[in-house]
Amino acid sequence: MSALIIRLPSEKRERLKQVAKSRNVSVNKLIEEMATLAIAEHDAEIRFRIRAARGRDRTDRGLKLLRKAAGG
Secondary structure, eight states: OOOOOOOOHHHHHHHHHHHHHHHSSOOHHHHHHHHHHHHHHHHHHHHHHHHHHHHOOOOHHHHHHHHHHOOO
């Protein structure tokens, strides 16, 4: 594990301490959880963009499949 030093305004640091306390975790654990969520959101967005790019210019085929699935 490695250390990360960040600079925050003191008001923000105090708020993070309050949030951590309300969740019964340390500020370090809170920041780790927030980083995990940020990474997961980023990965999901990348996957979405890749799928969207794959589907580009295939609208007609997709609509045909939807009609077929609907029985039309």
